[in-house]
Amino acid sequence: MRITLSDLNTKDLATLVQRTITTSDLGKYAVISNHPLLSELKKVYTEYDAVYTKSTYSGKGTDVASADRDRDVSFRALKNFLDGYRKMPSLSNYQFAEDLYQIFKLYDLSLDKMSYSSQTAQMKKLIEDLEKPENIQKLNALSLLPAFNEMKSKQDVFEQIFAEQAGANANLRNMKSASSIRKDLEKALRSYINFITVMKDVTGWELFYADINELVKAAKNSTVADHEKK
Known part of the structure; x- marks a missing residue:
């Protein structure tokens, strides 16, 4: 034999x-x-x-890309609202919009075009800044707390899915x-x-x-x- x-x-x-x-x-x-x-x-x-x-990779790339698009949409929606509002001095609290827009500008108005890791780092800093009491008051005055919370939620979801993908890929690579x-x-x-x-x-x-x-x-x-x- x-x-x-x-x-x-x-x-x-x-x-x-x-x-x-x-x-x-x-x-x-x-x-x-x-x-x-x-x-x-x-x-x-x-x-x-x-x-x-x-598979060489986990196959979660589509989920990560979808979560990234969701956080991009929420980021742009809030940014664009503030940009438009601050340009209308006749509106009450327009200065609040200007102040908040400058915070967005500080962390890059185009951060949604960055790589996953760079965008995540900037988004976390942006959110931390916006969560300061004085900025929460301004968001509340502009009725933007729901939009801000949605952006935070989308960022959290992205980080969770991205971490799952990284872990799954690492496990695959560690297999014989x-x-x-x-x-x-x-x-x-x-x-x-x-x-x-x-x-x-x-x-x-x-x-x-x-x-x-x-x-x-x-x-x-x-x-x-x-x-x-x-």
Whole structure:
């Protein structure tokens, strides 16, 4: 029972291991039941199955972009209102609008065009400044507290989703690479096949060896077929 496991593509290797485990677990062959080599093969295959189809990134990028757009909209709405209000001296409290607009200006009127991290840093400073008692009074006088609270809320949501994305991406990168785990799987499968081959002439092992040998032949044939297509 010979096969060069490194010649198998990802799918065929996974298929061979799956079929080998399934055949071993049928209950027909007591000789292999609960064998340590079978347990090791199952363990490594579980790790391999989780890794070889994994994404490089978490897929949360769309959620982050959406949350960023939401905070941009709330930022621009408040900024633009203050900009318009401050230009109309005939309106009561127009000076409050001017004062608050200058705070926006201090942290960059175009901060919504910045990178995620730069915008977050500036937004946090802007919000901290606007939360000072004297500025809260001005926002309240202009009936802008709801708009301000919405901007704060959108910023909080963005930070939460961004943190989730960063954590998920870090977890993915910390997983074993597919190439590394494949070597472990090949080693475990090779040890299992070699052991069965050694035991093939021992009473009780003949039929089990024959079944596994057929699986190995099928895997080898799939490799030959792949080469012929190229």
